[in-house]
Amino acid sequence: MIAAYFERLNETQGLNFSVFYDAFDQGRFLTGLWTTSYICVVAIIASLALGLLGVWLAGSNSRLARILVRGYVQFFRNTPPLVQLSFFYFAVATLLPTVSDGFGGRSPLVSGTGWAIIAFSLFAGAFNVEIFRAGIEAVPSTTVEAGESLGYTRLQLYIHVVLPLAFRICLPALNNNLINLVKTTTLAYAIGVPELLYAASQIWSESFNVREMMNVLLVTYVLLVAVLVFVMGRWEKTMRIPGYST
């Protein structure tokens, strides 16, 4: 039904939405969508882990760890993500050994998708460290001191007192950063990862439907972000402590 409608639209109006009726284009587009979602999900999880690890290290007693985390955060926050990605994909990748691909050829140890995930995780992770830091600093010091006076160790204090409160405080900012991460995944286009933008550009350069594909692409990304916003909104709602507002 949908396919027939868009095919008719192409014939009568000249609006060529090939992704909706051409099986080949559709397959490519869906593969791109899958790759983008995959990169997003893995990078979101990895960046959250990095953020937690970073903020934990930043609060440790070791001076070296604190300096390292500071350097990491400032470096990734103040340099362009595209250059970071190029740096990883073109420069760092040449240092790594290649592995046999099983067909007699040599393939790089980490694929383009892999480097995209690594670069985006590090990029978003740096922002997450700052966001978690702000959240942790917003937990009233009296609450922390109360926990300390009850004999909590630092780890216990973090798990049972600080993080549950801090997480709720920093959820809105975290939300923004994760949305930003989803948008940043388009940069993987520059290193030839077959994600959504790449698939779309392949389609429009073969089917000559730049205008239509461009709009499909924009709407798809807005929908992707909307899904994330919805999920995070639900999460924020279920995590809310009645009577506790920030």
Add this chain to the structure above:
Amino acid sequence: MRVSATDLPVLLPYRAPAAIAPSGLAAPMLLGGGTLACFAILFGASLALAQVTARPAGESAATVLLRWAPLIFQGFLFNILISFLSMALGTVVGVLVGIAQVSVVAPVRRTAWGLTQFFRNAPWLVLLFYAMFLLPFEFNVLGLTIAFPAWIKAIIGLALPVAANVSEIVRGGIRSIPSGQWESAESLAFNRRQTMWMIILPQAFKRMIPPWMNLYAILTMATTLISVVGIQDGLTITRAALVAESRPELMIPMYLLLLLMFFAYCYPIARATLSLERRFNVKA
């Protein structure tokens, strides 16, 4: 009294922990120096590595780097120029849309809100593609042909998300002014336009400055995207230089050089944003 015989923490001698902020990131003064030092060490190490691993016949890595550095810097300056122009365009449009977002006329408000949300949630690169491909390369106005080169289209493409973000900043700034200000202005017989321009915006202005500067830093970093759509910028020149030299060991120092330029430009902005935020005491 035998202190050591007890296992109650309260009875143990108190040893003050080292005084650090809860997260350790709060001391900002050391931050820049430390990061720059890290950067310099990394850069020096990569350069030394390139020097060691280079083929014996070639020039030294430092010479090659010095030869290309001015050209890469020119490309970087072009990025900065693009960022200025897009920021100017985006701010003008964004302020208007932002004020429309708090309009009393519902259709105006909803349209402005929709536009803002749409362009805020679309990826920068996709919007850039949008502008590059869908804007005509020349305009015909009354028989007068106005050329529309790629870099102007790129400025427009980057200005779209900037405008949406500025609009949101303006809306947030206006909303952050306590409603008492509106009411007192009304009781003093100011009309809406006067209230906005003479009472609300002057107060909201300083709250908008830090996020606006933050956005500018983000935009500066996003200007490298124009290399993807085929405009010569710092990143393009860096790549071209690497291709011309075809010395893989130079890749890391060369990219680090470009990263360093951006860092040196964006980091002071980030610092200034933070200190302004602290001075105005606005929660981020």
